[in-house]
Amino acid sequence: MTRRDYLNSALLASGSLLLTGVSPRHLLARDDWDGYSGIGDYAGSNGNTFEVVTDGHMIRDRAFEPLPADVIETGEEYDCVVVGGGISGLAAALFIARQAGPRRTCLVLENHRIFGGEARRNEFLVDGRRLIAHQGSAMLFPPLDGTFLAGFYDSIGIDYRQFQYQAWSGRDPEMPLGHTSYMQDGANSGFFFGAKFGHPEGLWLIDPWGRQLAGAPIPESTRRELLAFHAAKPVLPKQPGDALSRHLDSITLEQHVMDTCGISRETVRTFLSPVSGGGSGLGADALSAYAEYAADVLLPWKYEAGAQMFPGGNAGVARHITKALIGDSFPGPVTLESICRSPVNFASLDRPDQRSRVRLHVTVVDVCHEGDPERSGAVRIVYLRQGRLYRVKARSVIMAGGCWTTRHVVRDLPRTHQDAYAQFHRAPCLMANVALRDWRFLYKLGISECQWFQGIGNYVALRKMPVFGDVSPTVSPDSPVVVTIKILFSKPGLPLEEQVTRGRMELFSTPFRDYEERIRDQFAAMFSARGFDARRDIAGIILNRWGHAYLSPQPGFFFGKGSDPGPAEILRRRPFGRIAFANSDLAGIMDHRASILEAQRVAQQVMDVLWPATSGRTTKV
Numbered sequence: 001m002t003r004r005d006y007l008n009s010a011l012l013a014s015g016s017l018l019l020t021g022v023s024p025r026h027l028l029a030r031d032d033w034d035g036y037s038g039i040g041d042y043a044g045s046n047g048n049t050f051e052v053v054t055d056g057h058m059i060r061d062r063a064f065e066p067l068p069a070d071v072i073e074t075g076e077e078y079d080c081v082v083v084g085g086g087i088s089g090l091a092a093a094l095f096i097a098r099q100a101g102p103r104r105t106c107l108v109l110e111n112h113r114i115f116g117g118e119a120r121r122n123e124f125l126v127d128g129r130r131l132i133a134h135q136g137s138a139m140l141f142p143p144l145d146g147t148f149l150a151g152f153y154d155s156i157g158i159d160y161r162q163f164q165y166q167a168w169s170g171r172d173p174e175m176p177l178g179h180t181s182y183m184q185d186g187a188n189s190g191f192f193f194g195a196k197f198g199h200p201e202g203l204w205l206i207d208p209w210g211r212q213l214a215g216a217p218i219p220e221s222t223r224r225e226l227l228a229f230h231a232a233k234p235v236l237p238k239q240p241g242d243a244l245s246r247h248l249d250s251i252t253l254e255q256h257v258m259d260t261c262g263i264s265r266e267t268v269r270t271f272l273s274p275v276s277g278g279g280s281g282l283g284a285d286a287l288s289a290y291a292e293y294a295a296d297v298l299l300p301w302k303y304e305a306g307a308q309m310f311p312g313g314n315a316g317v318a319r320h321i322t323k324a325l326i327g328d329s330f331p332g333p334v335t336l337e338s339i340c341r342s343p344v345n346f347a348s349l350d351r352p353d354q355r356s357r358v359r360l361h362v363t364v365v366d367v368c369h370e371g372d373p374e375r376s377g378a379v380r381i382v383y384l385r386q387g388r389l390y391r392v393k394a395r396s397v398i399m400a401g402g403c404w405t406t407r408h409v410v411r412d413l414p415r416t417h418q419d420a421y422a423q424f425h426r427a428p429c430l431m432a433n434v435a436l437r438d439w440r441f442l443y444k445l446g447i448s449e450c451q452w453f454q455g456i457g458n459y460v461a462l463r464k465m466p467v468f469g470d471v472s473p474t475v476s477p478d479s480p481v482v483v484t485i486k487i488l489f490s491k492p493g494l495p496l497e498e499q500v501t502r503g504r505m506e507l508f509s510t511p512f513r514d515y516e517e518r519i520r521d522q523f524a525a526m527f528s529a530r531g532f533d534a535r536r537d538i539a540g541i542i543l544n545r546w547g548h549a550y551l552s553p554q555p556g557f558f559f560g561k562g563s564d565p566g567p568a569e570i571l572r573r574r575p576f577g578r579i580a581f582a583n584s585d586l587a588g589i590m591d592h593r594a595s596i597l598e599a600q601r602v603a604q605q606v607m608d609v610l611w612p613a614t615s616g617r618t619t620k621v
């Protein structure tokens with residue numbers, strides 16, 4: 001019995017055991033965890049790295065309580081320290097730089113080797129061609145004119161109208177490709193059915209929705225249910241907090257789908273979970289039904305323009321915000337092309353003479369007011385860098401790292417806030433980027449995207465890349481491409497926390513080579529009859545392991561239960577002493593726009609509440 005077998009059989013039996021003391025360093029060697037990480041600025045920064053997770057789990061295991069006596073005093077003092085250099089933390093720093101006046105100083109502390117959080121990218125070099133893909137956050141949604149978000153994108157140099165995509169090339173008739181890595185469900189999509197459906201040799205259904213699932217090896221009743229689900233036009237709540245949204249937040253997504261589309265629990269669990277049965281990482285049985293609609297209710301966008309995607313997904317947004325914050329963080333002008341292609345000027349990020357600084361590769365382990373939080377004039381922040389602890393001081397702190405670290409790191413967090421954070425659950429996710437030498441095997445099948453219902457992952461979708469990236473201006477079936485497999489760990493039927501914990505354990509105990517093998521086997525099972533050869537056709541795989549990827553809101557998360565507010569409201573309402581809270585998880589919506597809007601709110605709070613001299617200045621773009 002291997003170590004992994006043991007973990008999967010014996011240890012998984014106890015959810016509580018899993019929550020304490022287990023880190024990648026207990027399970028996998030560094031190389032087994034990180035694996036190959038690509039080239040360029042993002043090499044060594046794929047997903048949550050071994051080093052970051054190991055440091056994070058030392059916080060969880062209270063290794064810094066109490067702090068040792070030998071913390072190094074840097075003597076640095078800032079007006080604001082932001083913990084977390086994802087889109088929310090970077091945007092908060094930018095709002096402060098723009099609004100709080102020329103003398104205010106702000107330091108962003110980020111634990112990975114590069115900023116961006118879930119919005120980072122991978123780069124491959126395949127047969128001399130650079131290929132770029134997203135590590136997590138993918139789609140950019142064209143904003144409605146005149147909105148805060150439209151002004152914000154404009155102010156950092158992102159204009160979705162300038163996204164021009166690759167042209168088709170070669171002699172083969174053109175196959176329409178989407179602009180994102182999500183399925184379009186058009187004529188060139190396919191469903192694959194394997195042994196679970198009585199077809200060990202594999203059965204392909206091309207254009208499944210166009211053909212009304214005719215020929216799918218599923219019972220007629222299931223076919224009718226799936227068609228009903230696909231055709232359903234949901235009635236959206238008109239505004240957050242209205243009767244419909246409160247009703248949706250009181251039931252599970254699974255119940256809602258069963259009620260409104262007349263489909264069985266079994267169909268939901270076999271076919272809709274977790275990708276189309278709620279994109280929040282867990283089974284639809286664990287999620288609030290409102291989670292399915294929250295983004296559209298709160299953040300409507302120009303649907304007719306279609307979702308767009310930078311070559312590296314929303315790493316593009318993080319890069320633009322950083323350029324706006326620190327002008328020479330990327331050499332060259334503020335253009336899509338320049339910011340996408342230029343290497344990061346790391347030396348520019350943390351210079352002593354600048355107002356806004358970004359310090360990478362440091363894990364904040366302790367944040368605490370000096371004295372009584374309500375009267376205190378300062379907060380002390382301690383971070384870990386290569387085994388040593390350092391202290392800086394700030395007049396205000398923005399915790400933008402996410403629920404899973406904030407609740408451990410803020411040492412004097414009151415019980416109300418601890419209880420609120422205890423209601424946040426974030427599901428794991430593995431994003432596997434697979435570089436292919438070409439995709440002719442898909443073209444031969446007549447597809448550019450497909451979905452499957454057993455094995456590892458659920459779907460892949462090819463896309464055209466925007467040509468401002470350092471990518472080929474054309475695409476054909478002979479082009480090297482990257483496909484992204486999103487691997488979620490939903491375990492419908494189990495309690496929410498157990499789904500999360502079991503998923504995380506699977507992610508933590510599976511070495512790179514096992515995932516690599518499973519991905520190769522999955523592709524071989526589906527495509528070898530069409531000429532696919534894993535050894536020849538797969539040029540490389542990068543795994544991005546996200547231990548706490550998706551906030552998975554349970555019923556009651558958004559609008560609370562009875563007269564109690566939802567947990568996020570307690571954290572958002574006002575700062576605790578000199579510490580305020582951001583990150584997209586507070587919105588309950590895993591969307592980079594939520595990160596930006598939470599940053600706007602928190603920057604405004606810091607200015608109004610903590611720096612009364614700036615009160616009245618609105619957080620503008």
Ligand SMILES: Cc1cc2nc3c(=O)[nH]c(=O)nc-3n(C[C@H](O)[C@H](O)[C@H](O)COP(=O)(O)OP(=O)(O)OC[C@H]3O[C@@H](n4cnc5c(N)ncnc54)[C@H](O)[C@@H]3O)c2cc1C
Pocket residue numbers: 083084085086087088089109110111112116117118119135136137138139140314362363364365400401402405406409429431546549550582583584585589590591592593595
């Ligand atoms: C797989 C996936 C796909 C997604 N797809 C989309 C999409 O298509 N479109 C979209 O709009 N959104 C998408 N999202 C969601 C969206 O991108 C995220 O919600 C957003 O990027 C989160 O930004 P953030 O700054 O709030 O948090 P994060 O990106 O999590 O940033 C927080 C940062 O703080 C760091 N940190 C945490 N604790 C500490 C500490 N103690 N010390 C130092 N640093 C710390 C973290 O490591 C991280 O880098 C997706 C998310 C995932 C996981």
